[in-house]
Amino acid sequence: MSDPLLQEAIKIIQQRETATISHLQRKLRIGYNRSFAIIEQMEELGVIMPIDENGMRKVNFDKIVDVVEELEEKEPQSITKEQWEKIESELTGYMGRVKFKLQGFEVLLSLEMSKQKIVPVVYIDGQIKGSWCSNENEKPEILEQVWCAKHRAYYSAKRIKNIEKAWGKRAAKKTFPQLHERATFYIPYFSKGSVVVRQYKKIEGLELVQIGCGND
Numbered sequence: 001m002s003d004p005l006l007q008e009a010i011k012i013i014q015q016r017e018t019a020t021i022s023h024l025q026r027k028l029r030i031g032y033n034r035s036f037a038i039i040e041q042m043e044e045l046g047v048i049m050p051i052d053e054n055g056m057r058k059v060n061f062d063k064i065v066d067v068v069e070e071l072e073e074k075e076p077q078s079i080t081k082e083q084w085e086k087i088e089s090e091l092t093g094y095m096g097r098v099k100f101k102l103q104g105f106e107v108l109l110s111l112e113m114s115k116q117k118i119v120p121v122v123y124i125d126g127q128i129k130g131s132w133c134s135n136e137n138e139k140p141e142i143l144e145q146v147w148c149a150k151h152r153a154y155y156s157a158k159r160i161k162n163i164e165k166a167w168g169k170r171a172a173k174k175t176f177p178q179l180h181e182r183a184t185f186y187i188p189y190f191s192k193g194s195v196v197v198r199q200y201k202k203i204e205g206l207e208l209v210q211i212g213c214g215n216d
Contacts, residue, residue, distance in 0.1 A: 002041055004103045004205060005030065007071045009038045010047055014064060019048045019057045030141055079208050084197055090211050091120045091193030099210040100146075102203065107146050109196060114189055120196050121189045122146055128188045145203050147186040148195070154178045 003009075005028055012027050013019040019042065024035040039057065042048045046063040079087075090096040096111040108123040121128070124140050132139040155163070160179055164172045172179055190196045200206060 002071075003034070003038050004101075005034075006038055006041055007068065010042065010064060010068060010071075013042070013048065013059050014061070017059060019059055079201075079206065083208055083211070084201065086211050087200075087208075088193045088197045091196055094118060095213070096120070096193070097210075097213050098208075100200070101207040101209055102142050102146065102205060105140060105142050106209075107142070112189075119189050119191060120193055122148075123188070133185065144186055146200070147188050148190045148199070149184055149186055151182045151184050153182050155180075 009024055009028060012024065016023070019039060021032065021035045021039055024030070024038060025032060028035070028038075039048070043050060043057070045067050046060055047067050049058045049060055051057050087098050090098055091109060091111060094111060096109075098109045100107040100109075106123075106125050108126065109120045110123065111118050112121045114121065124143065124146065129138065132143055155176070155178075163176060163179065166172075167175060190199075
């Protein structure tokens with residue numbers, strides 16, 4: 001089974017004479033093992049040549065066009081307007097479940113109780129880990145796309161006013177560089193189904209697997 005990022009990886013190497021694992025890691029923001037696997041897939045498809053005596057993998061430009069056309073034909077169909085309406089309806093009320101696939105990950109949304117309210121909760125490959133919020137190495141690549149973004153000011157309005165009064169606006173800005181900035185963090189639940197749909201409609205490559213609790 002080919003990696004969901006394979007086509008994007010091929011587009012990246014088209015801009016270079018050679019393909020390297022580290023370059024794909026940086027461009028795709030993925031780990032070494034996944035980047036290495038994509039390189040192997042591209043070699044199997046003939047998009048890049050086997051590693052030579054200098055340790056380089058040259059790009060086979062003659063093969064790229066045909067391979068890209070084949071991959072485009074295999075791309076999953078986009079989610080229709082009617083399906084989005086069913087998804088929003090499923091995530092409104094009780095016991096709703098919707099399953100997606102994105103970049104090789106399973107994304108499951110399940111209606112569950114949170115703070116005395118039933119809301120859509122997001123699982124990635126069946127898990128929610130607190131360490132994902134604090135450890136970049138553990139965080140799934142898709143987390144920021146499928147979890148809900150929240151923003152919080154580093155300083156309250158009252159605190160900002162007191163600092164600027166004590167330091168002066170120019171000195172305060174220099175001494176407290178985050179004085180007027182807001183921190184962004186991500187949580188694994190949304191307030192309601194319509195908010196999920198609004199965000200998920202913007203995700204490229206999202207594939208609908210299942211609506212409801214039926215058998216896969």
